[in-house]
Amino acid sequence: MTGIAPARPVRDPQAVAGRAGHTARRSRQLAGMLYAAPTALIVVVLFVVPLVLVVWMSLNRWPVLGAPTFNAPANYAKVSQDPLFLDSVLFTLKYTAIITVLLSLLALGLALAVQERRPGVAFYRAAFFLPGAVGFAAAALLFYGLLNNDFGPFGFLGVNWIGTPNMALTSTIMLVLWRFAGFNMLILLTGLQAIPVEVYEAARSDGATRMQIFTKITLPLLRPTIALMLILSITGSLLAFDQFFIFTNGGPDNSTVSMVMVIYRNAFFRFDLGGAAALSVVLLVALVALNALQMRVLRGGRA
Amino acid sequence: MRYHISMSALAVLFLFPLAWSGWSSVRGQPGSGQAGGYGFGNYTQMAAFGEGLPTYLTNSLLVSAMTVAGTLVVAALGGYAFARFSFPGKNLLFLAALAILMVPYATILIPLYVLLGYIGLQNSLVGLSLVFVMFQLPFALYMMRNSFEAIPRELEEAALVDGCGTFRAFSRILLPAVRPGLITVGLFAFLASWNDFFAPLILLNDGANFPLPVAVVSMTQRTFGAIDYGMLQAGVMVMAIPCLVLFLVLQRHYVRGFMSGALRG
Structure with a gap:
């Protein structure tokens, strides 16, 4: 929760001393609760209840049709024995590592290249970001055609873009870099622009080289923003679904099946909602723990 | 000059797939809706695919409209409550709303699918929109507060002091003053609901x-x-053109969403 300041104490205009002030404050409290009521309704019904429900479902045999029956811990035992899931964990981790490194480097390069205001920069920024305005599903379908050798423009290269496990992963990485580089560039730009110009000027007048300015000033001051970008990239990649469902369809030979795809397959192909819920709980706990850890690192960077 | 040459080359690299897609959609191909030359044959072909483009387009527009409207109403009222009032449970509720960011999207869709069935909203565009409103809430609420x-x-x-109730003050004076924030929140809600693939895939089955x-992806999964x-x-x-146009027109408001720190969960 770093970066979110706690609500400022409210100076109540009607909070006058005495009984009249007391009732006025009560009615103001009530008004506040009324305004917050839709938020509370949504948060409780569509967030808190599903969180409890997913845990309960994971403890039951839960078919799509018919009554659930308690069977704990069978669903969790299955998780550890599902070879497709275990493979998907390794694959998703590998994908996350590659994407996070490449995406961060590319985004940092782009952000540094367009950080100064000069003629043409607004156009470059828009060009790099424009793929990010397109929905991810649409982007995946675009690449599905673009990298089809009969239809797309790259057929003459004779590369089998999604035919082998390595090429399928490589092609997916190109798709994700294209779609998300601008998004991450924009995040880094907000951090770069928060660095006061005076800091750079002082360093320059002290005779610092460009490399020194980058490693001694830009990078350390950018650390919280880089951490934020890493969190978003890691979490997003661990939850990858669209790109592998739409673009490679898990293939070839289940070589590009991500963790979330296994959850989906369990729920809607094997009709085993309990098993899907158990996988969800495992993933949820892992990601919340990872997020908490990353937040601590992020906070450390800020202190 | 070298800067501009390399940057232009990069820009072309990023824009090429979009340009290619636009070109391919009007280019003629033997055996397709546009047999030769250039024209909108592929579009008329697509208009007749499955349940028909009008149906899918209406569904998308309905879901986006309900999501944007729902997010704006809930986040404007909630943002007002969190910014100006104190009431029991206030901080807890705000933290609970922000915690939505911490919980991975994909992992609570399975229980949401079951839950929406309980309350009669399974396979319903209203149910899908409510789920989108929930996912937008952390960003929207933070932004509006x-x-x-x-x-x-x-x-x-x-x-x-002039005797306005808090709601009159809210609707007449405060709401016009937070218009930029509302535009940013509405834009993010639109882009998310218009483009999302996973939630409708799970929550809708008709x-x-x-x-x-979901409809266009099903074009790639025909069995024969x-x-x-x-x-x-x-x-x-x-799918892409409305987003590209909105982005180019509302670029400033989009970037404000990044600047606000609201992504920082």
Whole structure:
């Protein structure tokens, strides 16, 4: 929760001393609760209840049709024995590592290249970001055609873009870099622009080289923003679904099946909602723990 | 100069796939809706696919409209409450709303699918929109609370002293003042609901209810016959063009969403 300041104490205009002030404050409290009521309704019904429900479902045999029956811990035992899931964990981790490194480097390069205001920069920024305005599903379908050798423009290269496990992963990485580089560039730009110009000027007048300015000033001051970008990239990649469902369809030979795809397959192909819920709980706990850890690192960077 | 040459080359690299997709959607291909030359044959072909483009487009527009409207109402009222009032449970509720960011999207869709069944909203566009509103809430609420806090209190106090109720003060004075925040929140809500693929895939099971992304993806998963790639790119364009136009028109408001720190969960 770093970066979110706690609500400022409210100076109540009607909070006058005495009984009249007391009732006025009560009615103001009530008004506040009324305004917050839709938020509370949504948060409780569509967030808190599903969180409890997913845990309960994971403890039951839960078919799509018919009554659930308690069977704990069978669903969790299955998780550890599902070879497709275990493979998907390794694959998703590998994908996350590659994407996070490449995406961060590319985004940092782009952000540094367009950080100064000069003629043409607004156009470059828009060009790099424009793929990010397109929905991810649409982007995946675009690449599905673009990298089809009969239809797309790259057929003459004779590369089998999604035919082998390595090429399928490589092609997916190109798709994700294209779609998300601008998004991450924009995040880094907000951090770069928060660095006061005076800091750079002082360093320059002290005779610092460009490399020194980058490693001694830009990078350390950018650390919280880089951490934020890493969190978003890691979490997003661990939850990858669209790109592998739409673009490679898990293939070839289940070589590009991500963790979330296994959850989906369990729920809607094997009709085993309990098993899907158990996988969800495992993933949820892992990601919340990872997020908490990353937040601590992020906070450390800020202190 | 070298800077501009390399940057232009990069820009072309990023823009090329979009340009290619637009070109392919109108290019003629033997055996497709556009047999030769250039024209909108692929689009008319796509318009007749499955339940028909009008159905999918209407579904997408309905879901986006309900999501944007729902997010704006809930986040504006909630943002006002969190910025200006104190009441029991306030901080707990705010933290609970922000915690939505901490919980991975994909992992609570399975229970949401079951839950919506309990309350009669399974396979319903209303149910899908409510789920989108929930996913938008952390960003929207944070953004709106900050917008309301940025308004000088004197503005509202003057209205309250003049005998306005808090709701009159809210709707007449504060709401117009937070318009930029509302535009940003609405834009993010639109882009998310218009483009999302996973939530409708799980929560809807009737083809007549599918929004565009699910419908167009189903073009690639036909069990018989070859995939019509020209028609597919026409589908990509129908999905992408509204987003590209909105982004170019509302770029400033989009970037404000990044600047606000609201992504920082």
